[in-house]
Amino acid sequence: MIEYVCANSLIYNWVVSCLRLPLEDAWRGFFHGHEKGVKGLKTNTSLPFDHLPLADAGYTMQNAREHFHVVLAASQQQEWPDALRHITEPLISILEKLCRQLLRALPQGDSMETVWLAEAERTGDVSVFDIFNYFPGSALAMAAHTDPGLFTAKFMSKTPGLELLDGNGDWLAIEELGSSAEVVVFAADVLERWTQGAVPSCRHRVRAPSQARLSLVYEMRVLQEGLSLDDLRFVEKRKQLLKSTRIS
Numbered sequence: 001m002i003e004y005v006c007a008n009s010l011i012y013n014w015v016v017s018c019l020r021l022p023l024e025d026a027w028r029g030f031f032h033g034h035e036k037g038v039k040g041l042k043t044n045t046s047l048p049f050d051h052l053p054l055a056d057a058g059y060t061m062q063n064a065r066e067h068f069h070v071v072l073a074a075s076q077q078q079e080w081p082d083a084l085r086h087i088t089e090p091l092i093s094i095l096e097k098l099c100r101q102l103l104r105a106l107p108q109g110d111s112m113e114t115v116w117l118a119e120a121e122r123t124g125d126v127s128v129f130d131i132f133n134y135f136p137g138s139a140l141a142m143a144a145h146t147d148p149g150l151f152t153a154k155f156m157s158k159t160p161g162l163e164l165l166d167g168n169g170d171w172l173a174i175e176e177l178g179s180s181a182e183v184v185v186f187a188a189d190v191l192e193r194w195t196q197g198a199v200p201s202c203r204h205r206v207r208a209p210s211q212a213r214l215s216l217v218y219e220m221r222v223l224q225e226g227l228s229l230d231d232l233r234f235v236e237k238r239k240q241l242l243k244s245t246r247i248s
């Protein structure tokens, strides 16, 4: 069995028509435009968290693609056009909500969500949003890997490329099966550990696209990837203690 969920409902269709298509056009414009040298943080900004992994923040050019990387805790301080930020942030929060809903649906899901929220408060939210513009080509566009966080949620790209490794060891070209109105969500490494392997991290890769391929990807992450189930139990105990000492 393959561990992914496809969501296709009224809300997501609404998202597609109202938010996603203009957003994709805006990002295409960005990648074709001249502003894309933007990298790192705005000058004269103070960040509440100085330990954020911001080395790859902003625009980078690679062999198979160009890329804009946003670390959510620093989204306001990152150097990126405000107009793009304003239309991208609502979409990120919809993907975040979807991931939290899926997390809560799992056994111990409430605890996992509590830990994620507590960590996001403690360290800043290190979840990321990536916008990739893949170039047409013949080589593999992104090598097989698993993602480091809890979930990865992405809009199916109109130009297919993403492949997920299924339980039989076959690569599933998910974007050829679904429609570009859908969101695909798959598990990542921290979730595999927190569920003690019950929800395995999904190996995936990106095949070279036949034409330019825009890809919008949200990764729900924690800074301390080594957080264990003991930490979960600790949070659960603290919640129970709070409940039992609450005066009604």
Ligand SMILES: O=C(O)CCC(=O)C(=O)O
Residues within 6 Å of the ligand: 130, 132, 142, 147, 154, 161, 162, 204, 206, 215, 217
């Ligand atoms: O572009 C895609 O469809 C997937 C990107 C990906 O796997 C990643 O950012 O880790």
Ligand SMILES: [Fe+2]
Residues within 6 Å of the ligand: 145, 146, 147, 152, 204
């Ligand atoms: Fe990935």
